[in-house]
Amino acid sequence: MTRVYRYKVCSRSFQISPLSFSLVFHADLIGIMPEASTKEDVIIVGSGIAGCVLAARLHEKNKDPKILVIEAGKDVSNHPLTSSPFACFTAHYSELDWAYSTIPQLHLGNRACYAAAGKGLSGEGATNYGTWIRGNATDYKLWAKQVDDSQWSYDALLPYFRKTEIFRGDSEEPDATVHGLNGPVHNYSISASSASRKSPLQDHLRTAWTPIGVQEIADGNSGSPLGLSELVENWHNSQRQLVSQAYPLSGVEVMTEELVRRVILEERNGKIIATGVELASGAPISASKEIIISAGAYRTPQVFMLSGIGPEEELEKHGISVLVSSPVGKEFHDHHPVCQWWKLRHPDLHPSAGSPKW
């Protein structure tokens, strides 16, 4: 069933947030042709963390363009698996999970591994583990260098990191040059969330790791995360903060339980133009300004390739005509959790699940 939320929208020029991990079709990349008769101005495919933030921020910046978000999964706002911290583990293999499997992994004895990927309004943000870890400034620097765009450097992204968060760490007053204090997403270090969550293992870990050079760092989310520091989480009042709620989609049209099959590309005056998307049902939806594919690390390249954008040999294998030859989908990485479970010798001393201190 498709649920469509309609709200009023309103202005003209707008910008894409550099924080989005999405691929955008626009004039520079492929060419998009404004058409007076089209229904939507902007179509966003996939309502995960990138899709929801983009939709909300585009609308906040300029209320004129009609924005449509299309999501393959359900609206999971009140779903029991999206609420409490431990529900995320039971979300694996549930209806909120695409539940992929990797190809056999050479270095894992040719085992294929489970690969989780969220499916629903808020995407993987509805089922992930809720830890809040800012990347290493050096990685952002290299990233900016690789794409030759300083907007991806740590310094250029810092205002957006700050804009996102309401940070509560151990100190009374967090450093406002590093952390946001008024954003939509609450973040707490473990001890700021509850002083009683201190595990007796912390001191043993410190004693074990310090002599081998693992230094304690006061703030692991300040651009230098290598070392030993308290985990920061984005659970608020023991509840998940869904991205679709932290970044409200009022003013944006949202279509759930609709899979986008491909972007419709047309050749005009020697240029390939993206004019809309086609749903799995075959129904076309046109867009006059932008089509943004934010369908996650696995499915964004899939949508591209189904549209005829990708490596020639791969598309030809599947009988897809090549419209734009591009190394789409190569060398991408996604989050593969490798969990280790330890049996505690004295579980009663720890605030761990099932113990009296929990």
Ligand SMILES: Cc1cc2nc3c(=O)[nH]c(=O)nc-3n(C[C@H](O)[C@H](O)[C@H](O)COP(=O)(O)OP(=O)(O)OC[C@H]3O[C@@H](n4cnc5c(N)ncnc54)[C@H](O)[C@@H]3O)c2cc1C
């Ligand atoms: C098990 C697990 C635990 C994680 N834990 C953490 C954590 O603790 N902290 C952290 O920061 N990160 C964590 N991550 C990573 C984080 O959740 C992802 O990096 C993030 O959600 C990616 O956002 P996204 O918007 O790119 O994609 P997603 O959030 O995956 O959203 C993509 C959306 O697009 C939809 N979609 C896909 N194809 C189509 C289509 N053709 N048509 C319409 N809709 C489509 C999908 O259904 C999905 O809703 C975790 C990831 C996993 C897998």
